[in-house]
Amino acid sequence: MIRILVALWVWLVFMPLANANLLSELQSGSSLIIMRHADAPGIGDPPGYRIGDCSTQRNLGEYGRQQAKEIGAWLSKQGISEARVFSSPWCRCLDTAVLLNKGPVTAERSLGSFFNEMSESGKQTRELEAFVRQQLSKSNKLPLILVTHQVNTYAYTGMSVGVGQMLLVKVNSQGKAISSRALN
Template sequence: MRHAHVDMRAGIGHLAPGNCAEEVNLSPGGMEQAKRIGEAFRAHKIAVGEVLTSPYCRCIDTGTLAFGRATPAQYLRPPGTVSEDQAKSNRQRMVQEILTHHGPSNLIMITHDLNIADLVLEGTVSMGEFFVVQPKGTDFDIIGKIQLNNR
């Protein structure tokens, strides 16, 4: 899932993660969007297990508002904020986490558009949009794409 809505500005990806005072944070519409995503999961009785997020506040806040929890994972940082080698390693780790997830609840990963676009080969990933994937051997199938707008 891509984090909920933010008001874009220059330098959005080049700030130190975890420094919420300096980062681009969720807009009021993004906060509501995140809450609605969580409400939709609960209304449809979708079991939520671990909620992993990029260490950027907008991702952590999306997880907390939607699901009541968020565990930052460095490998969910956007590619432009790490070296090319690290970005490749991070992508492999994301895929590995998806492929090794088992259990009765769903793994939620909240990250950035570039991470998701690269993983699912999608050109544009909107804020608050998420992909439902299912592990399949050494890869995964995309089961669906869902988006709640920020209004």
């Protein structure tokens, strides 16, 4: 019990410090946030789903919608009131991105799930790296937030994430992830 209390105290004291410079890290031109969509009950998509038709996909539940809003509020408390937000074209990702309330959301193909076609992992991750390189090379200092799926996040960073979990990712000049840490 003492160890749990000490661990909780350490987390409460040092976690705010770990995120204190989040906005400046994101404005550096070499860091971004990548996150898995908020809670969408189930696994994968139903057979015959169509990208442009949300009624055929696995979507956010009420908890997921609330979770996305809370993540957006947490980002605001970190000083991130506006961002360049890109999302997988899947509805659960687009909805998560919109509910963050950080500005316009743009669908980006390289963030789309390859869960049903794992052989696409390498090719699509290279496309994501090229996209990141292009976005971070712009002089725009707005933070970059990418909303995607677990398989994409793992392929890009080597870290497995839960629903709604965000990673702060440091990248090299080629857009490849060189380090990452959980934010929530």
